[in-house]
Amino acid sequence: MTQQQLAERVGIKFQQIQKYETGMNRVSASRLWDIAESLAVPVAYFFEGMSEMADSEMDAVASDVEARAPVDILADKEALELVRSYYAIPENQRRRLFELARVLSDVA
Structure with a gap:
């Protein structure tokens, strides 16, 4: 999935997705939920390896x-x-x- 496609699914501009990806902007919990839903993965997916x-x-x-x-x-x-x-x-x-x-x- 491209940044543009993800942005459209989440309802934001693709530049915001770029900022999230580079770490320039923080991702709020609600936005992370929207992104996970758009990618059809659980929110925990983004935290894999943390327990290790x-x-x-x-x-x-x-x-x-x-x-x-x-x-x-x-x-x-x-x-x-x-x-x-x-x-x-x-x-x-x-x-x-x-x-x-x-x-x-x-x-x-």
């Missing part, structure tokens, strides 16, 4: 996540205010701001 990850690898991933963010980030007043402000921004501008933040976080 060694315990030490899982521990490393968990500690990396813990080191980068507090346990309950929304308990922090500043973080909560930032999230509320973020969602008050119009969607197209919010997307641009998100991309900027992602680039800046990769640099840091």
